[in-house]
């Protein structure tokens with residue numbers, strides 16, 4: 001009888017302990033999830049004071065660059081797929097280092 005009473009009295013403590021552990025684990029998972037979502041946003045642009053309109057970039061990568069007819073310089077036409085090999089080639093080919101990807 002005494003054992004049964006002790007078990008009944010300790011039941012709320014056991015439930016509270018499980019609840020405490022569950023809340024802590026949930027919060028740690030949330031923190032881990034938040035920390036793992038790191039969005040790195042890069043921005044592709046032309047530095048107009050460096051560009052001389054040679055056209056290498058838009059011949060190599062017409063997805064990201066085109067000729068701005070009003071200025072005679074290159075212009076960025078897409079911010080998508082900034083890891084493409086064509087974009088890397090265009091950046092490497094621009095000897096004036098007029099392409100910024102930050």
Ligand code: SF4
Pocket residue numbers: 046050051052053054055056057058073074093094095096097098099
């Ligand atoms: S390759 Fe460089 S200098 Fe030539 S048009 Fe493109 S950004 Fe301008």
